[in-house]
Amino acid sequence: MKPFRNAPPAEYAGAVPELSPRVALFVPCYLDQLYPDVAWACLELLEARGLKVDVPAQQTCCGQPLINTGAGHAARPLGVRFAASFAGFDHVVCPSGSCAAALRRQLAELPSGAASPRVFELCEFLVDELGVERLDVSFPHRVALHQSCHALRELGLGAPSELGGGAVARENPGRKLLGLVRDLTLVEPGRSDECCGFGGSFCVLEPGVSSRMGDDRVADFEAAGAEVVTSLDMSCLMHLSGLARRRARPLGFMHIAQVLLGRPIGEQAAAERRA
Amino acid sequence: MNAREALLARLRAQRVEPVELPALEGNFVRYADARERFREALGEAAGVVVSVGIGSTLQQVVAGLDVVREARRWVSLTPEVAGNLEAPELPHHFRDIDVVVVPARFGVAENGAVWIDGAAAPVRAALFLAQHLVVLLPQGELVDNMHQAYARIGSTLTDQAFGCFMSGPSKTADIEQALVVGAHGARSLTLVEY
Amino acid sequence: MSERLVGHPARARLFLADEARSRFHDGALWEIRRRRDRRARDLPEWQELRALAARIKAHMLGRLPGYLEQFEANATRHGAVVHFARDAAEHNRIVLELLRARRITRVVKSKSMLTEECGLNPWLEQHGIEVTDTDLGELIVQLRKEPPSHIVLPAIHLRTQDVAETFAAELAAPPLADPVSLTRFAREHLREKFLAAQAGITGVNFAIAETGGFVVCTNEGNADLGTALPGLHIACMGLEKLVPRAADLGVFLRLLARSATGQAITVYSSHYHGPRPGAELHIVIVDNGRSSIRAEPEHRRALACIRCGACMNTCPVFRRSGGHSYGTEVPGPIGSILAPLRQPERHASLPHACTLCGSCSAVCPVGIDLHEQLLALRRRQVDGGPAASAAQAPVATRGKRWLVALVAWALSSPQRTARLGAWVRWLGRRLPGLLRAGPLAAWSDTRELPPLPRRSFQEQYAERRARATPDAGAQQGVGREEPS
Numbered sequence: 028m029k030p031f032r033n034a035p036p037a038e039y040a041g042a043v044p045e046l047s048p049r050v051a052l053f054v055p056c057y058l059d060q061l062y063p064d065v066a067w068a069c070l071e072l073l074e075a076r077g078l079k080v081d082v083p084a085q086q087t088c089c090g091q092p093l094i095n096t097g098a099g100h101a102a103r104p105l106g107v108r109f110a111a112s113f114a115g116f117d118h119v120v121c122p123s124g125s126c127a128a129a130l131r132r133q134l135a136e137l138p139s140g141a142a143s144p145r146v147f148e149l150c151e152f153l154v155d156e157l158g159v160e161r162l163d164v165s166f167p168h169r170v171a172l173h174q175s176c177h178a179l180r181e182l183g184l185g186a187p188s189e190l191g192g193g194a195v196a197r198e199n200p201g202r203k204l205l206g207l208v209r210d211l212t213l214v215e216p217g218r219s220d221e222c223c224g225f226g227g228s229f230c231v232l233e234p235g236v237s238s239r240m241g242d243d244r245v246a247d248f249e250a251a252g253a254e255v256v257t258s259l260d261m262s263c264l265m266h267l268s269g270l271a272r273r274r275a276r277p278l279g280f281m282h283i284a285q286v287l288l289g290r291p292i293g294e295q296a297a298a299e300r301r302a
Numbered sequence: 303m304n305a306r307e308a309l310l311a312r313l314r315a316q317r318v319e320p321v322e323l324p325a326l327e328g329n330f331v332r333y334a335d336a337r338e339r340f341r342e343a344l345g346e347a348a349g350v351v352v353s354v355g356i357g358s359t360l361q362q363v364v365a366g367l368d369v370v371r372e373a374r375r376w377v378s379l380t381p382e383v384a385g386n387l388e389a390p391e392l393p394h395h396f397r398d399i400d401v402v403v404v405p406a407r408f409g410v411a412e413n414g415a416v417w418i419d420g421a422a423a424p425v426r427a428a429l430f431l432a433q434h435l436v437v438l439l440p441q442g443e444l445v446d447n448m449h450q451a452y453a454r455i456g457s458t459l460t461d462q463a464f465g466c467f468m469s470g471p472s473k474t475a476d477i478e479q480a481l482v483v484g485a486h487g488a489r490s491l492t493l494v495e496y
Numbered sequence: 497m498s499e500r501l502v503g504h505p506a507r508a509r510l511f512l513a514d515e516a517r518s519r520f521h522d523g524a525l526w527e528i529r530r531r532r533d534r535r536a537r538d539l540p541e542w543q544e545l546r547a548l549a550a551r552i553k554a555h556m557l558g559r560l561p562g563y564l565e566q567f568e569a570n571a572t573r574h575g576a577v578v579h580f581a582r583d584a585a586e587h588n589r590i591v592l593e594l595l596r597a598r599r600i601t602r603v604v605k606s607k608s609m610l611t612e613e614c615g616l617n618p619w620l621e622q623h624g625i626e627v628t629d630t631d632l633g634e635l636i637v638q639l640r641k642e643p644p645s646h647i648v649l650p651a652i653h654l655r656t657q658d659v660a661e662t663f664a665a666e667l668a669a670p671p672l673a674d675p676v677s678l679t680r681f682a683r684e685h686l687r688e689k690f691l692a693a694q695a696g697i698t699g700v701n702f703a704i705a706e707t708g709g710f711v712v713c714t715n716e717g718n719a720d721l722g723t724a725l726p727g728l729h730i731a732c733m734g735l736e737k738l739v740p741r742a743a744d745l746g747v748f749l750r751l752l753a754r755s756a757t758g759q760a761i762t763v764y765s766s767h768y769h770g771p772r773p774g775a776e777l778h779i780v781i782v783d784n785g786r787s788s789i790r791a792e793p794e795h796r797r798a799l800a801c802i803r804c805g806a807c808m809n810t811c812p813v814f815r816r817s818g819g820h821s822y823g824t825e826v827p828g829p830i831g832s833i834l835a836p837l838r839q840p841e842r843h844a845s846l847p848h849a850c851t852l853c854g855s856c857s858a859v860c861p862v863g864i865d866l867h868e869q870l871l872a873l874r875r876r877q878v879d880g881g882p883a884a885s886a887a888q889a890p891v892a893t894r895g896k897r898w899l900v901a902l903v904a905w906a907l908s909s910p911q912r913t914a915r916l917g918a919w920v921r922w923l924g925r926r927l928p929g930l931l932r933a934g935p936l937a938a939w940s941d942t943r944e945l946p947p948l949p950r951r952s953f954q955e956q957y958a959e960r961r962a963r964a965t966p967d968a969g970a971q972q973g974v975g976r977e978e979p980s
Contacts, residue, residue, distance in 0.1 A: 054953055056907065060917040061946045063953035082957055088907040093900060095852060097874030097892070101904040108908065180854035189810065189858035191536030193543040218526070222812045226851025231938035233849060235509040238942040239518070239816050240851075269943030306580040309735070309783055313561040316791045321554040326743050328544045343760055393725050394691055412750075413760035426772070427724035430717045448761075449746040459742055460574070460707050460769050467749070467765040472717040475757075476633035476649065478656045479524045480675035485632060486686055487717020487764070 048117040051081045055126045056088040062261050068284035069122040069149055076157055083112040091129040095227045106133030113144050122149045122284055124178025124259045150259055151184055154200035164289040167210035171253035172202055174220040175260035188219050201259050201283050216247040225266035241270040255279040257286045336411040336444045343414030347470030348483045354496040364403060367492055369434040373400035379423055380405045393427035402432035408443040410451050415469035420462030435488040439495050503845035508817035521653060522815040529809040531758020548747050550863035553800035556738050557790060563705040563738050570708025574770030576777040583784045584614035590780050591730055592623055600694040606719035607631040608699030609647050609803060610732050610782060612825040628689045630718035632682055639666040645819030647826055648756050648805035653818050696722030700733035702748055706741045709769035713762040720766055727775045735781050736799040751861035755804040785838045794872055798833050800862040807856035807866055813849050829856040829866040836873050844891050847873040921948040
């Protein structure tokens with residue numbers, strides 16, 4: 028099946044479905060439960076480009092919470108379920124860098140044989156596979172991009188600040204897409220890619236350090252003049268937003284899919300306040 | 303079985319996948335102007351560089367340095383320069399020496415270090431007890447990087463019990479990361495190019 | 497949570513309680529990390545050097561017994577005496593015997609993490625021998641009777657006034673307010689110690705199998721003064737410090753200082769081959785658990801560590817918790833691997849003192865995949881270690897195992913996940929206090945809760961799925977619920 032490199036023009040999309048690559052959406056469990064709009068936004072972004080996207084009903088978790096706590100063997104059935112639920116698809120798009128990284132690892136652990144789908148983080152897919160060069164949207168705000176660790180260092184979606192001479196790195200696809208949004212001003216924090224401190228179970232095992240790390244990120248973004256902090260990973264933003272709201276900091280936190288659709292910035296914040 | 307036998311036996315019994323020793327090849331840094339880079343690097347390390355210009359002799363330049371003019375006792379470890387004292391023979395006797403003049407074999411451009419070996423400083427305490435060091439480096443005796451440095455040292459490395467790459471005066475930042483030049487070794491290093 | 501996970505988190509909390517100090521610590525180490533970045537970017541061959549270093553160490557570890565013998569033979573030819581020590585106790589006995597036999601009571605010591613590991617100072621002091629640590633940072637912590645908090649910057653957790661107070665209390669120093677005068681004071685104090693010392697103990701940065709020599713790198717000149725004056729030099733090294741060839745030093749010396757402090761090279765890189773004329777050189781090669789690590793394919797590469805400290809400088813957790821939080825002489829990411837390998841139960845909290853951000857692996861000059869090793873150690877806590885390892889029993893508590901099984905069961909079926917998720921959200925909306933209590937208080941102590949929508953995405957999408965017909969094109973936007 029040919030990959031997406033040059034996406035079919037929108038008017039032909041779906042006309043001959045059996046010849047188009049089959050695309051499915053993987054919905055991280057916490058997005059499903061806590062941030063359904065992010066999943067809708069992801070779907071909207073893909074469908075606006077003429078894709079037919081399936082959302083397999085039998086999917087569950089990528090297994091990261093179990094893997095990262097050392098219970099990798101307990102996560103294996105989840106990897107098997109993932110492969111089964113998404114069998115027959117060529118591309119799986121996931122609005123989370125850490126889940127995409129975990130899914131790739133899960134697939135790598137499975138016995139080889141059956142063709143596996145290729146797993147992409149959302150922005151990676153939009154830029155690399157669909158070749159997005161235009162976005163017809165306005166987002167008139169000052170935005171800071173929080174570079175989540177898994178997306179950056181494991182998926183390689185950007186140039187980590189540790190990189191020494193001789194290393195090759197690509198442009199962060201999220202940064203590229205934000206650059207296509209009208210009226211958006213990208214502001215840069217002092218520390219370009221320091222970890223937010225969420226780290227899954229870390230946030231409750233080491234709450235002191237976790238909170239200090241997050242508070243420092245929030246202060247950095249605020250000092251940079253950001254109105255909105257965005258990221259490829261909502262988990263980081265969930266943690267940062269929780270800290271910012273506790274300290275009544277006036278920052279908004281939106282997943283990049285929401286920014287790329289120009290969602291009103293008050294919407295997510297209102298949802299969080301009602302929680 | 304003593305500790306040595308036990309350890310070697312234990313290690314030999316382990317299965318470790320062999321990895322080939324790599325050849326030390328690579329695009330290692332070269333400088334269009336090695337001298338410029340050397341001076342810059344030594345400056346970054348708080349060293350001072352002075353040249354012997356036309357019309358001056360090495361002795362004149364060394365004797366004219368501030369640290370030497372202010373010294374009560376200064377010695378030279380090379381016949382090319384004369385101090386105001388003979389160099390002591392015992393390590394502890396260098397405690398009262400203000401300035402020691404020592405020849406270096408060559409410098410390394412990438413980091414401003416010079417190679418001083420045991421032949422240049424038979425009593426190595428001279429290099430560390432002196433309050434100030436004056437290092438003599440012949441013009442052009444520079445390599446670009448450390449790989450070239452070791453190639454240049456070659457088998458002479460084992461001819462001496464001691465050899466040192468020295469880059470600038472001693473320093474520390476152990477108190478609140480404030481850089482203090484002059485820790486336990488020399489408080490200043492002046493490199494004289496001649 | 498597990499009782500044993502009290503270790504690092506509790507100590508970190510103490511460190512963070514002093515906000516000014518902990519912020520200073522974080523900022524100071526971040527600045528050093530940035531200096532490292534600038535140096536690394538200056539060298540187009542930086543990645544190549546890292547790869548070379550990793551392979552040289554991997555090769556050396558593969559042929560370790562041969563290289564040890566080669567080193568010993570060559571060192572002996574130059575007039576050094578080589579000793580082997582199985583463990584810390586044997587190392588300490590050997591050093592004590594060397595000193596006792598010569599009736600030595602005054603010793604100066606330059607930085608050696610190995611001697612910290614072996615607890616050498618207290619041992620010698622117990623036996624009436626005065627040991628003065630001569631690295632300024634080490635001197636300061638020695639006077640304060642506390643361990644170093646960083647392997648390269650031992651006193652990074654202290655402020656200038658702490659040092660001033662310590663010098664006044666322990667060395668009868670006059671009131672001194674700034675780093676320069678404090679350093680000058682220490683210089684004079686230590687100068688007398690160097691001159692009066694009867695033996696100098698150093699560590700070893702690199703030992704060269706090909707020549708039987710070794711290298712000691714410092715900025716202060718203290719190792720050199722400690723070995724240029726007394727008649728006895730004792731060099732203590734872990735068996736993993738070997739490099740095969742002198743030329744290999746070119747690679748390691750280019751990586752070490754740049755990674756450690758952002759300097760192109762340390763002020764002094766001293767090469768020793770045999771004793772000074774008229775003096776003695778003894779080299780003590782120590783195992784103390786290193787050979788066990790070598791036996792483990794997954795963790796063997798942790799022995800490549802050249803003790804540069806770059807992983808500590810970059811680790812966001814280390815910077816905000818301080819070296820003393822780790823309870824082991826080598827802290828930070830590498831220490832969180834080495835200590836649990838030796839004592840899994842005592843150091844059970846260390847592999848979890850990490851967000852798996854991967855920055856440590858990105859800076860390690862010898863290419864150790866530190867964060868992957870930490871993850872592997874978490875697995876070992878659940879699954880148990882290999883039969884040959886120090887402790888094979890799983891360390892994870894029954895409570896944790898129970899929780900894992902529960903979570904795995906819940907997530908294994910989409911219906912179960914949906915029901916549980918709906919239930920938690922429903923409960924959270926009705927009884928908000930519930931989600932802030934118990935173990936979840938660790939979240940809510942400092943953070944607001946995330947939103948609890950009425951319907952999950954899958955619940956909303958199910959409607960659209962029901963409405964969809966097989967041959968329809970993309971249905972845009974159908975089914976999205978306004979956030980509520």
